[in-house]
Amino acid sequence: QKEVEQNSGPLSVPEGAIASLNCTYSDRVSQSFFWYRQYSGKSPELIMSIYSNGDKEDGRFTAQLNKASQYVSLLIRDSQPSDSATYLCAVNKSWGKLQFGAGTQVVVTP
């Protein structure tokens, strides 16, 4: 079992719809979690961080964390073609060292 698991996709989402991305992690002591967006051929770009149970909203993005279920998710509302990318879930292990999932590819179709 990988430490951080994500569905690889591709997740096809109509423009204007909500994209829902899921991530599970195995280390119960993990405290902080991150979502990165990575366009093809580019480096990861931080879009959200979350460390408390519940929801955290930033613009069209909402991160949700449930530590009891070891589950973190990302919702993208009003999806745009520019949201087409791979979304990486990352867990802080220590010192800021990140353990990444393999990423979920999102394709927003006009």
Added chain:
Amino acid sequence: GAGVSQSPRYKVAKRGQDVALRCDPISGHVSLFWYQQALGQGPEFLTYFQNEAQLDKSGLPSDRFFAERPEGSVSTLKIQRTQQEDSAVYLCASSFPGRPVPEAFFGQGTRLTVV
């Protein structure tokens, strides 16, 4: 500059050649990380520096990989006697550990191709 800067952006090396990859972190960021990203995978941790001290090198795949940050700013990742399996994108990230949630910012990466 405002972001993490890496050079070169692309490197083609012949098998057996030594390479050196450079990372210039965001000014004031004391933490610096190197990651390796294979095609279709998430980044994998290689090593971590806090200032000039290398506190974690558990991810370095072999003793052919060596990293340094002698003055606590610019870092160099060196790969000796490159092999084809070393072909990947090497990403550098920096963060400021004083934040409650250390947020790491990545450079553009160096794409290494070993032929």
